[in-house]
Amino acid sequence: MTIENSRISAGQFMFSIACFLHSSSLLTSFFVIITRNESWMPFVASIIICIPLIVSYVLLSKSYPGMNLIQINEAVFGRVAGKIVSALYVWFFFTLTSLNIRDLGTFVNKTTMVKTPISIIIILFLLLCVWSAYYGLEVVTRYSIVFLIISCVILFISIIAVYDLIELDNFLPMFDMPLNNYVQVSHIASTIPFGETVIFLMVTPYVDNAPKNLMRYFLGGFLLGSILILIVILRDISVLGNTIQYFSLPSFEVFRLGTLFQTISHMEIMFSILLIVLLYFKISVLFYVTMLAIAQLLNIRSYRPILLPCAALVVVYAFTAFKDVITHTKTAQETTPFFWTLFEILLPVLTLIVSFVKKKAKNKNNRKAVSK
């Protein structure tokens, strides 16, 4: 049964991944507190660590062409176990959507719309996401390239604006912290922005020429997005140095400090607009994928009728997930990397191994049958 009828180009797929990752630059505050001015090193390590992970996602998708993650689970683990694993994934997607919408609401409420209740901000954004999810994958991902170009232009402008404030000494001293801190930050970066790309396994069947070009475009999108976040981290460290640990939104502070041609200053509004646009894109993709996964799991013809009640559930979940931002940040630093490892690393790798073993056993049986 095909729930999604629209298709996207491989380029659109790649830019969607890059845009999805770049929107996570807000979440750098999770780890800059731990490794401060050295955060770029474990971040680069996590990019390198995640390349084999992305390759495993692509191999998994290539082993079952035309199937999304939920269908792959059923094909690999069987009907019952597959449904259980898929239900866990649905919960994971749902949680990611709720956490990101809560992050967006908090950010908008703290930086731009101070007097507007956070619930109103979240509901309005989610209605927009419902609207785009209603029209399907093509509409959700259509403007990824535009958003990415805008964010690259703003990133470039911000570097020019803070050029006078850049101090290369801010990167020193290096290797000055316990090894555990680097491991922790690498783990956080691997699971919180990078491993979340597992959600794209839900849309790979709808990418044009998917099996052929998937490796190139999945890896391309991953590298593009991660390099953009790396540039953001390098810019923030070079401007703020060790003081980066004191800001909940380091990039926002950097934009606040920047001046252009001695006339344009306080450019933080640019950062706010950029982040709102990118987070809107991320939440739209997450919400769409959640709906697609629910429809696939429950075997219904369309996810469209359940969009609104599920959006209401996302809002409730966003408010009950964590009581405040501090708890959220603390959990993201301490336990979330372990929890997310289950969905982003262990389960996909296990699925790949089981499918490989099953295929090998099947080939062996076929060869035996032919020789008889």
Add this chain to the structure above:
Amino acid sequence: MIVLIILAFIIMLAINLPSLIKSRDYKLIIIYGCFYTASFALSLLLAMNVKLPSILEMADSLFKTLKLSY
């Protein structure tokens, strides 16, 4: 707030129900009913300031007990 939530859910029903009934897809109607009831009940509880348990906070304590944390 409670009145607004009730109003929002009535509007939601008015949007979805005609097409659902027209489709005569009973499985979809049951699933819609489950999601609708759950979201309506939880939204009302949240509006009434009832403290709902957080799965993530429970998971956080579980992982800490298992020593799977930094």
